[in-house]
Amino acid sequence: xxxxxxxxxxxxxxxxxxxxxxxxxxxxxxxxxxxxxxxxxxxxxxxxxxxxxxxxxxxxxxxxxxxxxxxxxxxxxxxxxxxxxxxxxxxxxxxxxxxxxxxxxxxxxxxxxxxxxxxxxxxxxxxxxxxxxxxxxxxxxxxxxxxxxxxxxxxxxxxxxxxxxxxxxxxxxxxxxxxxxxxxxxxxxxxxxxxxxxxxxxxxxxxxxxxxxxxxxxxxxxxxxxxxxxxxxxxxxxxxxxxxxxxxxxxxxxxxxxxxxxxxxxxxxxxxxxxxxxxxxxxxx
Amino acid sequence: xxxxxxxxxxxxxxxxxxxxxxxxxxxxxxxxxxxxxxxxxxxxxxxxxxxxxxxxxxxxxxxxxxxxxxxxxxxxxxxxxxxxxxxxxx
Amino acid sequence: xxxxxxxxxxxxxxxxxxxxxxxxxxxxxxxxxxxxxxxxxxxxxxxxxxxxxxxxxxxxxxxxxxxxxxxxxxxxxxxxxxxxxxxxxxxxxxxxxxxxxxxxxxxxxxxxxxxxxxxxxxxxxxxxxxxxxxxxxxxxxxxxxxxxxxxxxxxxxxxxxxxxxxxxxxxxxxxxxxxxxxxxxxxxxxxxxxxxxxxxxxxxxxxxxxxxxxxxxxxxxxxxxxxxxxxxxxxxxxxxxxxxxxxxxxxxxxxxxxxxxxxxxxxxxxxxxxxxxxxxxxxxxxxxxxxxxxxxxxxxxxxxxxxxxxxxxxxxxxxxxxxxxxxxxxxxxxxxxxxxxxxxxxxxxxxxxxxxxxxxxxxxxxxxxxxxxxxxxxx
Numbered sequence: 074x075x076x077x078x079x080x081x082x083x084x085x086x087x088x089x090x091x092x093x094x095x096x097x098x099x100x101x102x103x104x105x106x107x108x109x110x111x112x113x114x115x116x117x118x119x120x121x122x123x124x125x126x127x128x129x130x131x132x133x134x135x136x137x138x139x140x141x142x143x144x145x146x147x148x149x150x151x152x153x154x155x156x157x158x159x160x161x162x163x164x165x166x167x168x169x170x171x172x173x174x175x176x177x178x179x180x181x182x183x184x185x186x187x188x189x190x191x192x193x194x195x196x197x198x199x200x201x202x203x204x205x206x207x208x209x210x211x212x213x214x215x216x217x218x219x220x221x222x223x224x225x226x227x228x229x230x231x232x233x234x235x236x237x238x239x240x241x242x243x244x245x246x247x248x249x250x251x252x253x254x255x256x257x258x259x260x261x262x263x264x265x266x267x268x269x270x271x272x273x274x275x276x277x278x279x280x281x282x283x284x285x286x287x288x289x290x291x292x293x294x295x296x297x298x299x300x301x302x303x304x305x306x307x308x309x310x311x312x313x314x315x316x317x318x319x320x321x322x323x324x325x326x327x328x329x330x331x332x333x334x335x336x337x338x339x340x341x342x343x344x345x346x347x348x349x350x351x352x353x354x355x356x357x358x
Numbered sequence: 359x360x361x362x363x364x365x366x367x368x369x370x371x372x373x374x375x376x377x378x379x380x381x382x383x384x385x386x387x388x389x390x391x392x393x394x395x396x397x398x399x400x401x402x403x404x405x406x407x408x409x410x411x412x413x414x415x416x417x418x419x420x421x422x423x424x425x426x427x428x429x430x431x432x433x434x435x436x437x438x439x440x441x442x443x444x445x446x447x448x
Numbered sequence: 449x450x451x452x453x454x455x456x457x458x459x460x461x462x463x464x465x466x467x468x469x470x471x472x473x474x475x476x477x478x479x480x481x482x483x484x485x486x487x488x489x490x491x492x493x494x495x496x497x498x499x500x501x502x503x504x505x506x507x508x509x510x511x512x513x514x515x516x517x518x519x520x521x522x523x524x525x526x527x528x529x530x531x532x533x534x535x536x537x538x539x540x541x542x543x544x545x546x547x548x549x550x551x552x553x554x555x556x557x558x559x560x561x562x563x564x565x566x567x568x569x570x571x572x573x574x575x576x577x578x579x580x581x582x583x584x585x586x587x588x589x590x591x592x593x594x595x596x597x598x599x600x601x602x603x604x605x606x607x608x609x610x611x612x613x614x615x616x617x618x619x620x621x622x623x624x625x626x627x628x629x630x631x632x633x634x635x636x637x638x639x640x641x642x643x644x645x646x647x648x649x650x651x652x653x654x655x656x657x658x659x660x661x662x663x664x665x666x667x668x669x670x671x672x673x674x675x676x677x678x679x680x681x682x683x684x685x686x687x688x689x690x691x692x693x694x695x696x697x698x699x700x701x702x703x704x705x706x707x708x709x710x711x712x713x714x715x716x717x718x719x720x721x722x723x724x725x726x727x728x729x730x731x732x733x734x735x736x737x738x739x740x741x742x743x744x745x746x747x748x749x750x751x752x753x754x755x756x757x758x759x760x761x762x763x764x765x766x767x768x769x770x771x772x773x774x775x776x777x778x779x780x781x782x783x784x785x786x787x788x789x790x791x792x793x794x795x796x797x798x799x800x801x802x803x804x805x806x807x808x809x810x811x812x813x814x815x816x817x818x819x820x821x822x823x824x825x826x827x
């Protein structure tokens with residue numbers, strides 16, 4: 074048997090322990106080589122495609138930070154215009170470009186229902202530029218632009234519900250996933266890939282320096298986020314909502330928060346507030 | 359004409375193993391060849407388990423130290439805790 | 449070839465269609481809206497394969513980047529604020545060496561908001577790495593389109609075809625539009641050396657460290673400068689095939705060879721300038737016009753040659769560089785710097801935000817030039 078050659082190669086320069094390359098590799102294992110990857114400016118771009126080298130073994134294009142959905146729209150339209158109806162177009166973008174700066178372009182792409190699978194690796198802040206808060210940063214988290222001061226203590230607003238917002242565009246598929254639940258992620262990619270039109274998956278991807286965690290526990294934390302109910306595995310398939318996993322006994326959010334330096338400043342009351350908020354949300358299910 | 363392009367997989371010229379301060383060592387007496395280390399290795403630099411095969415036909419994981427950054431994810435996800443992170447300094 | 453009496457925008461759009469782009473990506477903006485609308489109609493009739501109605505101009509240029517990287521001929525249309533919004537992607541397209549064609553209906557920039565013609569939009573993008581062709585009338589703009597695609601694809605650089613908002617975009621003129629069959633003979637299919645292709649999976653749009661970044665910019669500069677030759681060649685080839693030429697392809701000398709006093713300008717105002725030249729010549733005055741067709745790459749040697757031996761030169765432009773000398777004036781000064789006997793070169797700015805520049809105004813310019821050096825006199 075030929076040696077397995079992943080479509081996202083070793084030698085990339087992601088931080089030790091970063092699970093983002095795992096997300097890419099797992100997804101490309103499913104798509105195979107007949108794919109074009111469109112990448113937003115992000116950690117993933119910097120660590121994968123510094124001239125004159127690249128970690129990608131599939132056709133890959135990076136343009137800018139905020140325009141990736143439009144670039145992918147151009148790629149998809151060009152391929153179809155050339156009579157190519159088989160090559161899949163996939164976006165890999167971080168939460169900064171997805172939730173914030175590229176949100177208009179994302180909405181435009183979804184409204185046009187472009188034939189693109191959009192994967193957001195969500196590490197919950199602008200990590201590439203040194204951990205500034207994004208629309209994906211959760212309540213309470215300390216970042217360099219939501220610092221802990223005498224008056225304000227970390228981010229004081231909740232994370233944007235991106236999957237719900239994306240699903241409201243009435244696209245065929247929108248889901249959340251976590252690299253801690255790799256089989257769920259794989260199942261979602263397998264489901265979304267053959268669909269026509271816009272598909273979207275937001276994948277939780279813990280960040281070693283940004284979250285202030287040990288490099289060994291990134292996968293463990295991605296799983297724990299789901300087990301404590303802070304990160305839900307959901308999908309909207311043709312508008313129909315489904316909760317993919319309901320933990321029998323949710324772990325306390327404290328287990329998850331206490332492992333991360335970005336939540337170190339939280340008081341017992343703060344943690345209780347986050348727990349109450351999570352409990353409230355789970356009453357729906 | 360100079361184009362900002364690159365040939366596929368050339369990142370393998372970056373031997374990121376030089377970053378490592380600790381190395382994973384697998385105790386093959388305890389290893390059950392489940393493949394979790396290979397599945398979650400971020401580089402990836404762990405190969406050889408061949409998870410597609412039946413457990414008895416699989417091999418022990420092999421780590422390519424040219425690329426291993428010593429993150430410790432493999433040791434952490436190992437269900438039987440047979441991978442030990444050993445400091446590189448002598 | 450069919451002669452039609454049509455709006456400039458319609459003729460230009462038809463020329464675009466006859467170049468058979470795979471993908472058009474547009475967001476409508478005055479005064480180039482009619483081009484976008486017409487391209488959408490061609491798509492609706494199945495004459496253009498893909499039309500992406502983007503949510504903003506930045507996405508239009510970005511979609512062009514994606515489509516061009518995927519190996520398709522691609523085009524967008526914009527003006528004014530639309531181009532300003534695109535800015536980041538305009539630079540990016542050139543740096544990635546993608547031969548995108550952009551149709552520009554020139555218009556002012558806000559504030560104050562104003563929808564009428566000047567050149568501040570595309571002149572502001574002059575340093576972006578795009579070849580820029582400025583047209584005098586609807587016929588020239590129409591003819592510039594197949595040339596633009598051919599130039600872009602020959603030198604792997606994007607090209608702007610600039611024509612004045614309203615004065616040309618909306619002016620109804622008799623225009624010969626090259627047919628699909630004719631364009632096919634002139635413009636070969638787009639076959640890029642590198643594209644997004646699963647059979648040859650290259651990475652495009654790489655990140656560059658300090659060791660490499662400047663090499664790319666230097667290479668881009670050299671290729672931009674060298675592209676002037678290609679612009680001429682392709683103009684000449686087109687002229688041979690279609691029987692219409694525009695000076696040397698980089699500039700047009702109108703009754704200026706034996707002139708003592710020469711005006712340098714671009715765009716539709718040159719129609720009025722030619723009329724003024726004719727009137728003054730009829731009175732025995734030795735005046736002429738040098739109409740620039742190419743602003744980027746700037747044809748320094750050709751301009752110097754055209755100004756050699758002149759006593760008086762005036763530069764009239766509808767562009768401005770706040771806090772500095774006007775851009776076109778600066779280029780003409782630089783071009784004339786090494787002439788043995790340098791003419792007195794005056795700067796005139798006008799026509800901003802659609803302010804009319806009449807034949808009478810141009811006649812006044814020739815008068816003012818004679819009185820000595822004028823620095824940034826408003827028209």
